[in-house]
Amino acid sequence: MVENESQNITARIPTKFGMVEIDGSQEAVQNILVGLGIGQSKKRKGLKTVKMLLNELIINGWFDDKRTLTEIRKELAKKGFTFRTSSIYPVLLREFIRMGIIERTGSKKSFLYYANPNKASVIKQQAMNTEE
Secondary structure, eight states, rough: OOEEETTTTEEEETTTTTEEEEEEEEHHHHHHHHHOOOSOOOTTOOOOOHHHHHHHHHHTTTGGGBBBBHHHHHHHHHOOOOOOOHHHHHHHHIIITTTEEEEEEOOTTOOOEEEEHHHHHHHHHHHHHOOO
């Protein structure tokens, strides 16, 4: 149950320990409730996945040079997207390396990743066609 009190609101939540009250702005209270799994979260528009971001890097030619996994993570961070390396690698492997779009050279823990020129050009061409 949520009550309005001027600009702040109070949410009263029954728990096995008794009634819990959360006071604050509507947005703050709603964020807390969503974090607790109560209420509905608003889907954020424009949310990008690791796959989408890596695809953008390929299209923009960033993978034309050989890159380490750390460099990939740092480049995504520059764009405002923070991911753990352990979140990037599975997508890189599953969606790009196994498909032959990205290739790698080196050995375990020191791989360098780069775009396969033939397959990357197809992705770049498809991106240009969708912009038209």
